[in-house]
Amino acid sequence: MTEGQIATPLSAIRMLAITAGALVVASLIVFGAILPAEFNQDPTGLGRLTGLGRLFAPRQVAFDVSASAVPIARDFPTPFRTDTIEFPMLPDGNPAGGDQLEYKVRMKKDATFIYEWSVANIPTETEFYFDFHGHTLDGNTEMTVATYKQATGTSQNGALTAPFDGIHGWFFQNQSLNKVVVRLKISGFYDLVEPGEPGNESHVIANVPAEQALGKK
Amino acid sequence: MRQSPSRYASRIHPLSFVAIVSAAVLTECNGAFAHGIGGQDAAFVAGTRGPDLVPFMYLGAKHMVTGYDHLLFIFGVIFFLYRLHDVILYVTLFSIGHSITLLTGVLLHIDVNAYLVDAVIGLSVAYKAFDNLGGFKSVFGVQPDTRAAVAIFGLIHGFGLATKLQALRLNSNGLVPNMIGFNIGVELGQFIALAGMLVVMLLWRRTASFERSSVEANALILMAGFVLMEYQLTAYYFGMKA
Numbered sequence: 001m002t003e004g005q006i007a008t009p010l011s012a013i014r015m016l017a018i019t020a021g022a023l024v025v026a027s028l029i030v031f032g033a034i035l036p037a038e039f040n041q042d043p044t045g046l047g048r049l050t051g052l053g054r055l056f057a058p059r060q061v062a063f064d065v066s067a068s069a070v071p072i073a074r075d076f077p078t079p080f081r082t083d084t085i086e087f088p089m090l091p092d093g094n095p096a097g098g099d100q101l102e103y104k105v106r107m108k109k110d111a112t113f114i115y116e117w118s119v120a121n122i123p124t125e126t127e128f129y130f131d132f133h134g135h136t137l138d139g140n141t142e143m144t145v146a147t148y149k150q151a152t153g154t155s156q157n158g159a160l161t162a163p164f165d166g167i168h169g170w171f172f173q174n175q176s177l178n179k180v181v182v183r184l185k186i187s188g189f190y191d192l193v194e195p196g197e198p199g200n201e202s203h204v205i206a207n208v209p210a211e212q213a214l215g216k217k
Numbered sequence: 218m219r220q221s222p223s224r225y226a227s228r229i230h231p232l233s234f235v236a237i238v239s240a241a242v243l244t245e246c247n248g249a250f251a252h253g254i255g256g257q258d259a260a261f262v263a264g265t266r267g268p269d270l271v272p273f274m275y276l277g278a279k280h281m282v283t284g285y286d287h288l289l290f291i292f293g294v295i296f297f298l299y300r301l302h303d304v305i306l307y308v309t310l311f312s313i314g315h316s317i318t319l320l321t322g323v324l325l326h327i328d329v330n331a332y333l334v335d336a337v338i339g340l341s342v343a344y345k346a347f348d349n350l351g352g353f354k355s356v357f358g359v360q361p362d363t364r365a366a367v368a369i370f371g372l373i374h375g376f377g378l379a380t381k382l383q384a385l386r387l388n389s390n391g392l393v394p395n396m397i398g399f400n401i402g403v404e405l406g407q408f409i410a411l412a413g414m415l416v417v418m419l420l421w422r423r424t425a426s427f428e429r430s431s432v433e434a435n436a437l438i439l440m441a442g443f444v445l446m447e448y449q450l451t452a453y454y455f456g457m458k459a
Contacts, residue, residue: 004298004307004363006431009351016356018436019347026443034448039455141455 040141060135063146068163070110076189078111083192085184086210087202089119089174092127101182104134104169104199105190107162113188116157117170119180126152127176132160134168137198159188167199181210259385268391270398277402280381282410286338286445287374291407292414293345293438294367296431299422307367308411314371315378316400322379323387323396331380332453336446338377341370343442346435378403 010018036047037055047053090098105113122128132148146163149156152175162168168190174180195203205213258276265272281287294311298304321327344366347353354360382399421427 003303004294004296005348006297006350006435007428009355010432012355015347015350015352018350018432019352019439022343022436022440023443026440026447029444030447030451034444035451039451041451041455 059142060145061142063144063163065146065148065163068161070161074110076108076111078108078189078191080187080189082185082187083206085182085186085204085206085213086208087182087204087213088210089172089180089182091177091179092175099175100171100173101202101204102169102171102199103184103202103204104167104193105186106193106199107134107166107168107190109162109165111189112159112161113186113190114157114159115184115186116155117182117184118155119172119174119182120154121178121180122154122174122176123178124176125154127174128152128154128180129173129175130156131171132156132169133171134160134162134164134166136164136166138165167193169199183210262382262385262387265395266388266390268394268398270394273395273398274402274405277399277404278406278409279402280378280399281403281406286335286342286377287407288410288414289342289438289441289445290338290345290370290374291411293342293349293435295411295414295418296349296435296438304411304415307364308407310364310368311371311374312404312407314368314373315375315403318372318375319378319382319400319403320396322376323382323392326383327376327379328383329376329380330453331377331384332449334373334377334380336449336453337373338370339442339445339447339449341373341442342445343439344370346439346442349435349438350432 032044032046033050033052035041035043036050036053040053040056042048042053085103087101087103088098089101090096092099107113119128129150129152131150133146133150134148135145136143144164144166146168148160160168170184172182192206193200195205203214258279261272262276291308291311294307295304298307322329348361348363348366378399382396387395421430424430
């Protein structure tokens with residue numbers, strides 16, 4: 001049966017023209033916009049030209065932190081180190097930014113550090129947010145993400161054993177109306193991330209007083 | 218020239234339809250889930266043990282009303298159906314088709330690649346728009362049975378639903394009731410979406426420009442079908458797992 005069609009069918013020529021036109025427009029959308037934005041592929045160059053390619057971000061794959069098990073005693077190829085990182089954070093909603101910052105260090109799988117951090121001058125504990133997490137760096141279309149702790153609070157101390165090669169550390173967010181200073185101490189088996197590289201995009205310089213810690217961007 | 222607002226509002230311009238479709242396609246095209254079930258819903262399904270009918274019905278309905286590929290196909294199917302009993306007949310054929318493959322696909326663990334199924338679903342959208350304009354008769358000289366086509370594409374859409382549900386690692390405890398709940402939800406969601414479409418179509422058909430704008434609209438559905446198909450094929454090519 002053939003109900004459900006247009007009353008006067010289109011001619012073959014018009015039909016072919018419409019189909020060809022639809023294919024051309026569809027291909028333009030897919031190859032010019034969707035490929036650069038979703039798959040990091042830019043066959044037409046339109047992705048770079050329009051900035052659509054900047055939309056691409058690797059797919060995040062959650063890592064099951066609780067499933068990780070490592071030997072209690074183990075050797076590390078990297079030397080032991082200790083760093084103190086201090087940096088200021090501006091009040092919440094500062095138009096120039098500076099009320100949030102991410103600081104991570106580079107770690108090999110199963111490497112461990114111990115840490116403590118605290119922030120003073122926060123009126124109530126819930127006005128300071130942190131996200132302790134790590135992710136892989138090499139992923140092109142996807143990256144593995146492990147979330148260790150997301151909470152509000154003004155201090156934390158503990159240890160981390162990296163579940164995979166990558167960068168591991170904190171995202172801090174000052175939700176108070178005060179200018180504050182975060183003081184973080186890390187000891188163990190890791191490398192600092194150079195200012196400007198992924199994990200330290202706020203250009204934090206380690207082992208200097210807080211007022212000198214934020215380098216030029 | 219200033220256009221009177223009332224005249225402007227009374228005519229549903231095909232371009233507004235395009236805007237809706239492209240907005241839906243662009244916002245939903247995230248690499249993670251090519252119209253799948255994601256985020257907290259996926260976590261919920263993976264964590265479910267035992268029958269949990271109503272949440273699964275909700276997920277089925279949500280999958281349908283946010284599933285632009287299924288919706289575009291249904292829209293194409295009812296576009297030129299003027300009588301209510303024809304609408305009911307075609308939608309029933311579609312529902313029977315997708316229920317068969319949804320249930321058997323999940324029960325028999327039929328593993329079809331989600332991207333390839335979604336590519337065929339995109340093709341079904343293009344097929345229906347081409348068919349709506351009488352393309353098969355005028356270009357190829359034959360008219361495939363439209364009822365058979367909607368039932369066959371129903372089977373394909375059902376495989377799409379089955380792959381999405383299976384990708385969530387459904388627990389075998391309570392599988393059958395949960396799957397049937399999902400299926401009922403799909404039908405409810407389809408009914409809700411269909412009601413909205415029929416209202417739009419009734420208003421649209423009353424306009425003087427319907428004959429001309431119906432050609433434009435089906436050309437756009439054809440284009441959208443090609444976009445969906447090519448998008449799924451490229452996603453398959455670049456090997457991003459659903």
